[in-house]
Amino acid sequence: MAKDTFLNRKTTLNLKGKLIDLERPAVMGILNVTPDSFYDSSRMSGKDAVLSQAEKFLEAGARFIDIGAYSSRPGAADVSLEEELSRIIPAVEAIHQHFPEAILSIDTFRAVVAKNSIEAGAHIINDISGGTLDEAMFQTVADLDVPYILMHMKGNPQNMHLDIAYDNLLLEVVDYFSKKVAQLRALGVKDIILDPGFGFAKKRHHSYELLNHMEDLKIFGLSMLAGVSRKSMIYQELGTTAADALNGTSVLNTIALLKGASILRVHDVKEAMECIKLVELTQRS
Structure with missing residues (x-):
């Protein structure tokens, strides 16, 4: 098992005793049980729709399914x-009942939701809040002894678009992660994944700056997640819509892989798996 050191990135996750290796990048499919997520095709309502989408993700090669019940789009x-x-x-x-092999991630900033979902x-x-919207979250994650995806954001989904000023974006993100990782480590949290938070309390040029310098976050020796799928940083720059942003998503997912991403959080699993395969073929040549 890879050690978690400054010079050697930790690539394993312990999921209730089962080790998952992220040396090869993996795909996380987005499954929203919300009526107002920004991309309407990701919204699922009812058990049959949820199971159908989960099956589609797993068959396409998703390693993880990320379930969210609280839309985090700006102004939600x-x-x-x-x-x-x-x-x-x-x-x-x-x-969990129909696909016991599925690895489920819970998109929430509430400790109670986290606890009940793990159970x-x-x-x-x-x-998405890095523990800032519920002071009990870090201790809850430590008590549950589960992996934690730590994202950078300022504010909350209702006001994050109002606080987007940075003197030095990269340094502020690094400082944020440094403090949060130290807090989590002090509580005994072993498996931490970093998410730069593309689009969260950031203008479009901020998100591209972070993506361009994503490899600088390797200093933490932790796996990284990239969540750019169909976001406004793509479709607003291209003058299109979220529904037509798949090509742009694949481009940015490819860049994220080249910058060191271990997980691609996406709406379109098949296409993300293709990105991973082609990047791997390039790097082997």
Whole structure:
């Protein structure tokens, strides 16, 4: 197993005793049980739709399925804890029952949702807020002893688009991760994945700057996740829509892989798997 050191990136995740190796990049399929996610084709409602999408992801090669019940698009409406739980727990239970081999990630910033989801069969917590929106999150992750995806963001989904000033974006992101990783390590959290947070409290040029310098985050010796799928950083620059942003997504996913991403979080699993295969072939030549 790879050691977690400054010079040797940690590539394994411990999922309830099962080791997952990320030496070869993996794909995480986005499954939203929300009515208002920015890309409408990612919205699933009802058990049959959830299971159908999960099966499609797994057959296409997804290593992970990321389930979200609270839209994090800029300006999204707040969702109560009760509503988030009522959406996400049935989805977790259904997928876990029908596809027990599926590795489920939970997209939430609430510790209670994280705890209940892991107990229902999920494996990973994906927190867009880096523990800032629920002070109990870090301790909960430590107690659950599960991998944690740590994302950079300022504010919350309702106001993050208002706080987008940076003196030095890369240094601020590095400082943010340094402090958060230290807090998590002090609590005993072993498996941490870094997500630069493309589009979260960032203008489009900020996201491209981060993508261009993503390899600089390798200083932490941790695996990295890239989530650019069909985002406005693509379709607004190209003058199109999220529905027509697959080609742009594949381009940026390819760049992210070349910059060191270990996980691609996407709406389109098949195409992301193709990116991984072609990048691998290039690097072997």
